[in-house]
Amino acid sequence: MAGQKLDEPYTRIANEILEEVARRKFNGTQHSILLIVWRYTYGFNRKSHELSVTFLAEAIQSDPKGVKRELNRLLERKVLKITKVAHGNRSRMISFNKYFSQWLEGEKPPPKKAKSSGGQSSPSLGANPPLLVGDSSPPKKERKKNIKKEEIDMKIPPGKQAYADTVFLTPEQYEKLCADFGKKRVDDTIEALDEWQTNKKPSQHKKDHNKTLRVWIKKDLERNPISKAQKKQQEMNILNQFYEEGAAREANGNGELLGDDQNRLSLL
Numbered sequence: 001m002a003g004q005k006l007d008e009p010y011t012r013i014a015n016e017i018l019e020e021v022a023r024r025k026f027n028g029t030q031h032s033i034l035l036i037v038w039r040y041t042y043g044f045n046r047k048s049h050e051l052s053v054t055f056l057a058e059a060i061q062s063d064p065k066g067v068k069r070e071l072n073r074l075l076e077r078k079v080l081k082i083t084k085v086a087h088g089n090r091s092r093m094i095s096f097n098k099y100f101s102q103w104l105e106g107e108k109p110p111p112k113k114a115k116s117s118g119g120q121s122s123p124s125l126g127a128n129p130p131l132l133v134g135d136s137s138p139p140k141k142e143r144k145k146n147i148k149k150e151e152i153d154m155k156i157p158p159g160k161q162a163y164a165d166t167v168f169l170t171p172e173q174y175e176k177l178c179a180d181f182g183k184k185r186v187d188d189t190i191e192a193l194d195e196w197q198t199n200k201k202p203s204q205h206k207k208d209h210n211k212t213l214r215v216w217i218k219k220d221l222e223r224n225p226i227s228k229a230q231k232k233q234q235e236m237n238i239l240n241q242f243y244e245e246g247a248a249r250e251a252n253g254n255g256e257l258l259g260d261d262q263n264r265l266s267l268l
Contacts, residue, residue: 011043020100029070032060037080037096048083048095052191055091068165072198077104085199086192090220164194166205173210181217189213189220 021034036059040049053071057064074080079100084093097103160168167190169177177186193212197205206212 009043011038013038013042014098017098017100024103025105027070029060029062029066030074032062033067033071033074034079034096036060037094041096048081048093050091051094052091052188053195054187054191078102086195087216091188091192092195163190166197167194167209167213169210169213177210177213177217180214181221185217186213189217192216 021031026034033056036056037049037051040051041047053064053068056071057067060067071080075082078097081095081097082092083095086092156162157168160170161174163169163174174186190213193206193209193216
């Protein structure tokens with residue numbers, strides 16, 4: 001296998017960050033998510049990027065529910081940050097927090113009970129861990145308890161199905177949305193709505209998910225009215241160029257193009 005050339009694309013990561021990540025107790029899925037976040041941020045010389053759960057799950061070949069759970073844990077621990085919330089069919093923008101002194105540790109096993117020596121024992125720090133300076137969030141155990149309670153309170157309305165953890169539609173509503181706007185756009189918008197509602201209390205969730213999805217998709221189409229048509233035209237141009245170049249090589253007989261091809265579109 002040939003070695004990689006220095007002029008080929010690569011992702012620059014500071015050695016100090018690599019060493020710190022190696023020391024922290026990240027599981028396999030969390031490590032994989034970090035690698036993909038680095039690849040699509042630092043790998044493109046940018047600080048943040050639009051990274052949906054579906055995209056991350058496909059990139060690391062893992063179950064979307066598991067990826068969503070571990071992604072939320074990385075966000076809770078402040079290893080990753082949300083730089084822009086999801087809206088319409090636009091996923092939230094995510095960035096890596098390079099200031100590892102701000103990271104919160106993962107859950108630790110409860111400390112062993114100290115044997116009684118007959119005297120008055122001091123309170124255990126493990127029972128109520130102190131908050132970090134500047135951190136106004138509740139202790140990790142309390143935050144985890146609140147999240148579980150909200151999940152228990154989340155009930156699927158009669159006649160509807162869960163198309164995400166917090167998004168419910170009837171099969172007919174979903175099929176009609178896909179027929180009107182395309183399955184990919186609908187699925188992306190469902191994921192964006194789910195991400196938005198995940199950060200809200202259940203009482204703040206949208207009441208009519210079908211209507212909300214339609215409004216978000218239409219607003220996005222108004223902001224980008226010709227994006228879909230342009231994409232289709234670009235694909236057709238590339239295909240036409242491919243066939244033209246193939247015909248030119250066949251006509252030339254030696255597999256080489258005739259004339260100057262500097263103005264041709266680059267093939268994807």
